[in-house]
Amino acid sequence: MAKVKIGVIGCGSIAQHRHLPEYKMNEQVELVAVCDINTERANSVAQQYGLKAYTNYEELLASGTVEAVSVCTPNYLHAPISVAALNSGVHVLCEKPMATSEEEAKAMIEAAKTNGKKLMIGHNQRFVASHQKARELIEKGEIGKIYSFRTAFGHGGPEGWSVDGKDSWFFKKDEAFIGAMGDLGVHKTDMLRYILNEEIVEVGAFVESNAKDFANVDDNAVCVLKTESGIIGTLAASWAYNGKEDNSTIVYGEKGILRLEDDPTYSLVAQYATGEVVNYELGKIQSNDEGGQSNSHVIEQFVDAVAEDKESPVPGEEGLKSLAVILAALKSSQTKQITRV
Known part of the structure; x- marks a missing residue:
């Protein structure tokens, strides 16, 4: 079975403690790249997992190397990055709160619909x-x-x-x-x-x-x-x-x-x-x-939805409510x- 190629945008604590280790544990996943505006952090996390490092999410999305991304950035970037990813044909798992306004959240939902891609919000x-x-x-x-x-x-x-x-x-x-x-x-x-x-x-x-x-x-x-x-x-x-x-x-x-x-x-x-x-x-x-291995079930649910083409377990509509x-x-x-x- 082909593995789902994943990138993680934002390399802070939630990415380091939850997303990256849980993707790494998942047999359906091939981790490809990470992205962070802090070059040192992007490089150090990329090195740890043997991935390509980006400091610009647009470059990562344009590379065509990933099918899905986790958006683990500060809240104000959730919507712009998610919309850009969905518009470039990539599935999105976005951390909560999904956006900073209803308008932003609706734009994310719309982008998922228009592009036929999955949007999941990390409500574990x-x-x-x-x-x-x-x-x-x-x-x-x-x-x-x-x-x-x-x-x-x-x-x-x-x-x-x-x-x-x-x-x-x-x-x-x-x-x-x-x-x-x-x-x-x-x-x-x-x-x-x-x-x-x-x-x-x-x-x-x-x-x-x-x-x-x-x-x-x-x-x-x-x-x-x-x-x-x-x-x-x-x-x-x-x-x-x-x-x-x-x-x-x-x-x-x-x-x-x-x-x-x-x-x-x-x-x-x-x-x-x-x-x-x-x-x-x-x-x-x-x-x-x-300490130890984390399993928030969010990652496995997201990967499963992408791999098996199932409905998003926590779609944007739910995140918005x-x-x-x-x-x-x-x-x-x-x-x-x-x-x-």
Whole structure:
């Protein structure tokens, strides 16, 4: 079977810890090239993997050597690079948040459609075993009507793991556009939409910068969300959880409660109103703390979609819906109003 020829654009931490090692492990992949505007970084990563190094993504795309690329750049470049890649006939896996505006996101979706290429957004929380199981249990009516939820995604901040530390683009508004809400919050809106199988329609939010004095983006946000059927809940996204990462979600229903990634041993705990408790050991959620081989399932899903010509598992339309919630949260925080998505 012919292997899928892949290039990775942007050689920062997410490329080095997730995309490159996961592509390398994948038997359906031939890694061809990497690209980074930092020449030294591009060369050093290329050397490590035995690839060709580029410092200009247009040159890489024009080379005709790759069938698909991962876009692992600062947020403000996601859309222009993805659109350029799709227009040059290359499939795209883009990191989240997919874009910095709805217009940009729609341009990406349009480019994928026009060129008949796959666009996938790297929302890995859909592939976490506990989240998949929760979706299944909720769908089966296992905990009855859903009333409420709370979810959080917080850690000490990207300076702990970004290749550039405190100088990282994550903290610069003109490159990142949005801070913790774009880094972590968008993962959780996507996860909630996925497990509840409903759209979020209204948002009230405080999106603040109160923890990192060297940054000019948000680092602490708390949102109240309402879904189309009237489920209400909270979402917290933070770069100021300094002791331990929190990636937990709790769903409250008429017959019981589901606790996801909340217990150190069991990735899903179902607590029923009858007093019965069911513990599921489904393997740990991925965190930035762990060493060893990473498998976010995003890469294998993307490669499989390209190799087998299947639908993109997280298409641009889905990325846009999750982004729209974040944009509504920003607007709510600025206007001090509840905002419709």
